Amino acid sequence: MSLPENLSQFTTLVDIIARLRAPDGCPWDRKQTHSSLRENLLEECYEVLEALDEGDSGRLCGELGDLLMQVVFHAHLAAEAGEFELKDVISNINSKLIHRHPHVFGSLKVKDAGEVVLNWEALKREEREVGASMLASVPRQMPALAYSQEIQDRVARVGFDWEDVDGVIDKLAEEVREFKQAESQEQQAGEFGDLLFTLANIARRQGIDLESALREANQRFYRRFTFMEELCRQRGLNFSELSFAEQNALWEEAKKEVQ
Secondary structure, eight states, X not given: OOOOOOTTSHHHHXXXXXXXXXXXXXXXXXXXXXXXXXXXXXXXXXXXXXXXXXXXXXXXXXXXXXXHHHHHXXXXXXXXXXXXXXXXXXXXXXXXXXXXOHHHHSSOOOSSHHHXXXXXXXXXXXXSOTTOOTTTTSOTTSOHHHHHHHHHHXXXXXXXXXSSHHHHHXXXXXXXXXXXXXXXXXXXXXXXHHHHHHHHHHHHXXXXXXXXXXXXHHHHHHHHHHHHHHHHHHHTOXXXXXXXXXXXXXXXXXXXXXX
């Protein structure tokens, strides 16, 4: 078989996936199912996020390609099973975008992005089944912090929110007190969950993406701790044998040197 040409064309990617799934294609690709590819899909999503966090446009380009491949692969599996085809996926998202942007593709007038969000929620409400919660469409498999921020954002769109951030800060102080007063492990776990939930609300109100903020904090800690390990190697020290005060002195050095 000749090598695929026109590598910048979307149809070439579709043809390659079909070739890999053909009877004489790739044994590994032919074994895959929607279920077996779940972890791959999730991994590609996280790698896109990591590229975004790093501000690496070159890597982002490659990771978006990997993610796009997952979309095409799942659509091909569905087509093989007679469930739907790639054209249905594209048609559905095109229809949704047009329907939810009547201020662009219709006659509706909006004055700012805030009105767009309000109108978006009204349109989504029309699309929901009768009796369905506005929270039902939030994927429960989302990371817990992101899920918390998303459901709080959705209810805020219909007015269920604190008037200002001071009210949320007061709530945070209340949750800290309740956590300190918890008497059992079970109570502590519940109060700690409430504490995280309130922190997610503060982040939302401040325009902070909680998952991104925590990922960045994790990476900052990683860089600083590995810097401490390197200092120990240079100075002939065994980190685990240092006192906490000595370890903390290294940490302060790392904070000055590593952002």
